[in-house]
Amino acid sequence: MTEFNGRILVADDDQRAAASVEALITLQGYEVSVVNNGEDAVAELKRRRYDVLLLDLMMPRMTGIEVMDFIQQSELDVTVIVMSGDTSIENVIHSLRHGAYDYLRKPYAPEVLTLTVENAIRKCHLIQENQRIQGKLAHSERLYRYMVNSSPDIIYMLDSKGRFTFINTRIASLLGYEPKELIGQHFSTLVYPEDLDKATHIFNERRTGERATRNVELRLRCKDSSASPRIFDNNTLPIELSSMGMYVVEDPQGSRRYMGTYGVARDITERKRAEEVIRYQAFHDLLTGLPNRALFKDRLHLSISQARRSKHGLAVMFIDLDRFKLVNDTLGHVRGDELLQMVATRLRGSMREGDTIARVGGDEFIILIPQINSHDDAAHAAQKIIEELSQPFMLENHEVFVSTSIGIAAFPEHGADMDTLIKNADIAMYHIKENGRDGYEFFDDEMKARVSHLLSLESGLRKAVENDQLELLYQPQFDIRNNRIVGVEALVRWNHPEQGLMSPVDFVPHAEECGLIMAVGDWVLRQALSDMRAWREQGLPEFTLCVNLSAMQLAHEQVDRFVSMLDEFQIPGSALELEITENVIMRDLDSVANKLNLLSRHGVKIAIDDFGTGYSSMGYLQKLPINTIKIDRSFVWDIRPETNGASIVNAIVAMAKGLGLNIIAEGVETQAQMNHLAALECNVVQGFLLSKPLTADALVKLLKAAEGEDIQSAG
Ligand code: C2E
Ligand code: MG
Ligand code: MG
Numbered sequence: 001m002t003e004f005n006g007r008i009l010v011a012d013d014d015q016r017a018a019a020s021v022e023a024l025i026t027l028q029g030y031e032v033s034v035v036n037n038g039e040d041a042v043a044e045l046k047r048r049r050y051d052v053l054l055l056d057l058m059m060p061r062m063t064g065i066e067v068m069d070f071i072q073q074s075e076l077d078v079t080v081i082v083m084s085g086d087t088s089i090e091n092v093i094h095s096l097r098h099g100a101y102d103y104l105r106k107p108y109a110p111e112v113l114t115l116t117v118e119n120a121i122r123k124c125h126l127i128q129e130n131q132r133i134q135g136k137l138a139h140s141e142r143l144y145r146y147m148v149n150s151s152p153d154i155i156y157m158l159d160s161k162g163r164f165t166f167i168n169t170r171i172a173s174l175l176g177y178e179p180k181e182l183i184g185q186h187f188s189t190l191v192y193p194e195d196l197d198k199a200t201h202i203f204n205e206r207r208t209g210e211r212a213t214r215n216v217e218l219r220l221r222c223k224d225s226s227a228s229p230r231i232f233d234n235n236t237l238p239i240e241l242s243s244m245g246m247y248v249v250e251d252p253q254g255s256r257r258y259m260g261t262y263g264v265a266r267d268i269t270e271r272k273r274a275e276e277v278i279r280y281q282a283f284h285d286l287l288t289g290l291p292n293r294a295l296f297k298d299r300l301h302l303s304i305s306q307a308r309r310s311k312h313g314l315a316v317m318f319i320d321l322d323r324f325k326l327v328n329d330t331l332g333h334v335r336g337d338e339l340l341q342m343v344a345t346r347l348r349g350s351m352r353e354g355d356t357i358a359r360v361g362g363d364e365f366i367i368l369i370p371q372i373n374s375h376d377d378a379a380h381a382a383q384k385i386i387e388e389l390s391q392p393f394m395l396e397n398h399e400v401f402v403s404t405s406i407g408i409a410a411f412p413e414h415g416a417d418m419d420t421l422i423k424n425a426d427i428a429m430y431h432i433k434e435n436g437r438d439g440y441e442f443f444d445d446e447m448k449a450r451v452s453h454l455l456s457l458e459s460g461l462r463k464a465v466e467n468d469q470l471e472l473l474y475q476p477q478f479d480i481r482n483n484r485i486v487g488v489e490a491l492v493r494w495n496h497p498e499q500g501l502m503s504p505v506d507f508v509p510h511a512e513e514c515g516l517i518m519a520v521g522d523w524v525l526r527q528a529l530s531d532m533r534a535w536r537e538q539g540l541p542e543f544t545l546c547v548n549l550s551a552m553q554l555a556h557e558q559v560d561r562f563v564s565m566l567d568e569f570q571i572p573g574s575a576l577e578l579e580i581t582e583n584v585i586m587r588d589l590d591s592v593a594n595k596l597n598l599l600s601r602h603g604v605k606i607a608i609d610d611f612g613t614g615y616s617s618m619g620y621l622q623k624l625p626i627n628t629i630k631i632d633r634s635f636v637w638d639i640r641p642e643t644n645g646a647s648i649v650n651a652i653v654a655m656a657k658g659l660g661l662n663i664i665a666e667g668v669e670t671q672a673q674m675n676h677l678a679a680l681e682c683n684v685v686q687g688f689l690l691s692k693p694l695t696a697d698a699l700v701k702l703l704k705a706a707e708g709e710d711i712q713s714a715g
Helices: 015-027 038-047 064-073 089-097 110-149 170-175 193-203 269-283 293-310 324-331 333-350 375-390 418-434 445-466 504-514 517-537 551-556 559-568 582-587 589-601 633-637 645-658 671-679 696-714
Strands: 007-011 031-035 052-056 079-084 100-105 154-159 164-167 213-221 236-249 256-267 313-321 356-361 364-372 393-395 398-400 404-411 439-442 470-479 484-496 500-502 544-548 576-581 605-611 628-631 662-665
Touching: 007 015, 007 038, 015 031, 015 110, 031 038, 038 052, 038 064, 052 064, 052 110, 064 079, 064 089, 079 089, 079 110, 089 100, 100 110, 154 170, 170 213, 193 213, 193 236, 193 256, 236 269, 269 293, 293 313, 293 356, 293 364, 293 418, 313 375, 313 418, 324 333, 324 398, 324 551, 333 356, 333 364, 333 375, 333 393, 364 375, 375 404, 375 439, 404 418, 418 439, 418 445, 445 484, 445 504, 445 517, 470 517, 470 696, 484 504, 484 517, 484 696, 500 504, 504 517, 517 544, 517 551, 517 559, 517 696, 544 605, 551 576, 551 582, 551 589, 559 589, 576 582, 582 589, 582 605, 589 605, 628 633, 628 645, 633 645, 633 671, 645 662, 645 671
Parallel strands: 007 031, 007 052, 052 079, 079 100, 404 439, 484 544, 544 576, 576 605, 605 628, 628 662
Antiparallel strands: 154 164, 154 256, 213 236, 236 256, 313 364, 313 404, 356 364, 393 398, 470 484, 484 500
16 A cells, blocks of 8 residues: 555546556555546646646647646646657657656556656655645744834844844834845944943843843934934934844854854833933922932032032022911912922022022922032022012912021031031021021021920920820909909910920910911810810809910811810800901901801901001901900000000000900009000900919909909999
8 A cells, every 4th residue: 555645647548558557556545537538638637636647648639748738838736657659769858848757668567657656646745745844934934024023122133243134124113224224234333322332242242041141221323313203312212132142053062153143122212211200200399390309419419529629618508488388278289389389480590500409398498509609609699589589479369478588508617418418507497487587597506406495395295285284374354344354365384394384485486387286276275165164164254265376277277166166065156255366367368257257157256466566457357357456465565654655555445446346455564554544445454463364273263252252242
């Protein structure tokens, strides 16, 4: 049995001969058909495919040669074995020329026939196999080419001299070159000049495997800057390159010859951009676009070493906007943010090129002036900033004024290193703010003690609220016509573990500054209402409870909270009077008016404390639901026959009466003051003359005694 299968056509007009051939080769396992003339042979070949044609040359109607012509013309893939009794050499040559594969002379031995057929069939199969492999190769080559060319990366090969032998088409879309332009060119044509040293190292990579170069960053040049859509840092393309050596094995011992380098270059533009953005965010304040503390420190560090070398000075300025919190509280965060952006713009505008302006906190900025000749230079810059920021800002049709406190620390006098300079500038800023002025100040050593005192004050006060170190005293207000207590003012004290009883003058302003006033104020209101409730339960005669409210409390606290506290302690609104200062009102008239109107709808009364010391615009008195004004004690103290202080008190009293307001005179210490007030019919007074602030217990005693007197005098 043969190992090949095949289909064979026998064309012979000698029917007997044809039949014996058929029998023989059918035995070999082939599929055989027989025709007896040339025309039938052609018809059969047209009908179906044959591997081998056993062809008699001498046939009627169409000769074997003519059949072969047909085969050639129709490019049929069939192997022809010519059989003929005609032995002339011309015929043999002729038929071989016409594409015959072999020639059999009649009569032939059966073994010769079978062998010849088998050979032909084997040849057919070899050709077919070869074609199949060729096809596969072509396909896989197409596949690889496709893969290489559609790779997102540049893939290339260099010869041992560094010239391109292959480069995929990705180069066209990334750098604008056609691959064929680059074949034979040296790699340096592509490399950004500054990166050439590094590139030479990588492109000449001879190592393979793990030790080969991986992920090295380089910049490549685009062919035409304007045509390139991927412009990055002018017309370069950042890439990440991995390359390795290529070798051929020369002999069975395995010795290798270096052929060149194979590499992959990945476009990392996007990643670079992302890195850039991240780096920017890490070093900048996103709201204003200014450098942040980290970048500032970096620059300061650098400037200090430069200043050391060249022996010049530098200055660090700490800037705080004095009224920023108020804008935030009253106009909202969006406007607050806007204000900060405007401030940043003005700061940028008023500083010089090499100066660094950073935003380091809510409303805090630091400036580095890297080179100064004297303190005057820094003072001059600070003055400029103050002037620049003193111009009003327009926010949503509001003219907003901020004032600025600037602390300055100069190198090397006020600090030899970065942290000390920043800290000392901060201390100087704190100092000037404490003194309530806007302006600038240079650091000096005395400030340190003061600031550290303030810092410990802050942490101490935080604990005080939690640990019950606060206390309330109550100062009675008397109606001098009948000597009755008509109100009491709650005044907070801090029972400091080391410093003893502290006056609010020493900690309230600071609590306002650092925000702790909210907690303190809350405590005060609760304690006062709770005491008030106890007094009312004891059936003592009724009087008004007066509580001081700070600006921040009024800005932040919702009216609902006051009301719900009144409910909680079951105190009617009309028994409470909140004392606010004029400054609070002037800060944001609209919002304050809203809140005060709501409060007065709940019966709560409003008093203007320290009247006459704040803004002198009296317009608000008619617009707001004010019940009482408290004449500041400085005016009361000026009631002396020889001064005209009395005339201020006279004017205030007259005005209040005109507006139908209640009046309380504060800080009455002498009988003369009292007489003067009585003569003006300013009937309610508060002051040491009648009573100092008392503890709750002492107040109850006083109230009970007064009640007793009343009963006595009535009886
Ligand atoms: P204020 O509201 O004007 O309170 C009156 C201050 O004058 C009190 O000082 C009181 O002791 C003092 N005083 C009363 N009569 C006389 C007098 O005849 N002569 C003199 N020399 N002084 C007199 P105090 O208790 O030290 O409070 C000072 C300020 O602290 C208060 O001024 C008020 O503005 C603030 N304060 C007190 N308690 C609170 C509070 O609970 N919350 C808030 N936000 N501020 C408070
Ligand atoms: Mg008061
Ligand atoms: Mg007062």
